[in-house]
Amino acid sequence: MNLLEVDNLHVQFPTRSGTFDAVRGVSFSLGRERLGIVGESGSGKSLTGRAILRLIKPPGIVTADKISLEGENLLDLSERQMRKVRGQRISMVMQDPKFSLNPVMRVGEQIVEAYSQHTRASRKEAKAKAIEMLEAVSIRDSERVFRAYPHEMSGGMGQRIMIAMMLIPNPQILIADEPTSALDVSVQTQVLSIMDRLVQERGMGLVFISHDLNLVSAFCDRVLIMYGGRVVETCRADQLYNAKHPYTQGLLNSLPRLDTPVNRLQVLQRDDAWMTDNPQLDDKPDDLTQPHISKTDAETP
């Protein structure tokens, strides 16, 4: 069974000039794989991630035929039951550690809190676990960092702390919403490989939301491309450069590339039909878990 199944997800916001459809009928499934969601700002990619965790508050309206986590429909759960899902079974890494960590609480306390929310561990045990987790995200001076406040940390370190905090309850699914866009390129690769290693070791499912096509094609197994609140194309990440949809091709061609200089960059010509026509999705869940497994098998020896 797939870890997560999302079927016909809609997110709407009522405005004075009628309802605004931010997400319009998104369906996908997630196995133990790295799924990338790419799109421009306003394409609904972040809202999709938040809707899974039911983090969209009124007046926003979320409807779906089904958002099921291992067969359990998240839409049927009470708010109380939902709190047990958040963090423990699905957790989320946000874009900017500066705004997502509590500024008046020591880093260690925050990680311990994340752990003890979901387990009945003693304080001592929780602290040991937190320090172990900080070491797992390659923070060398873990005792000092444990006592530090978030403002004393650099962006890359803050992001690693957040990853540590999100992974400590050992969730099955990690949703990472632009986890590296606030970071420098050199730190970016470091944070990504840490996240990649932890996700692989624990056999988690990863939903990786990003606007960076190159990054997603290198990092993920499978990619959903979103435009105007809809998934316009699904493909294997290593096949992204052979994508068929004109929007995906347009996005790829508008990127300047170091290895192939051009005089003028191609400008994306938007087509209104992309908002309405039925996309050709070769979304075959049975098939899709295969490439990932064979890929990891090939990598391990």
Next chain:
Amino acid sequence: MSEINHVRNTDATTSSTPAIEIDNLSVWFGHGHDRVDAVKSANFNLPTGASFGLVGESGSGKSTILRALTGLVKTWQGTMRVNGHDLGKKRSKDFYKQVQMVFQDPYASLHPRHSVDQVLSETLSLHKFKNINDRIEKLLTDVGLGPQFRFRYPHQLSGGQRQRVAIARALAPEPSILLLDEPTSALDVSVQAEILNLLTDLREEQNLTYLMVSHNLAVVGHLCENIAVMQNGEIVEILSVEDMRELKSTHPYTQNLLQSSLGFVREEC
């Protein structure tokens, strides 16, 4: 000041005068124990019409060079020359007629309660231009917006349109040098392509000199001919874009930076 105009008007004959000369520039913030040396004896030259990129991580001092050049930072030492004219502690109006800057975030760099018309006409009247009306229309056409955007407010514009307005404002005094501080990093890739094309066209049409700061090597590689790589306030290497493309850099830091911008490579276990 008349000297500046003199130099500028005879650009064709004195083309050997670099547009920007930076010699042994150091910039620092704070005093005593808190002193941070943001830029340490930087040197580079830009010939007129050139396009030069400064790259490096956040905190490497690349934006600080632009801020010192425009007079936004006062604590500096060394020599900075623009079109052969030494810069002192204060900047004259003539300086701003030659050098203009485009900032990173188009959401923060436009006054939220000034219409496009107000933004542009203020700049134009500050520089004592006549026929402001015609000039505004021409500026808006030049940046690909058209006169229908003239009475809009920033909140009625998209990010790309705002950045076009910011570019129009920078072009209003008819400068010869544009300083670009991460002009596309807040924009989507498709919009980034439009703005980069616009900057390429403008440079060709108006013979502008660009000094651009970016952390994105691909963007710098697209727009610039030469780049300087900065680390901890020092320029560690200056190389041509061709050399950068062929990964012919000699400094380990540049090589590292190039490797990371070529993309994420999964470690084989």
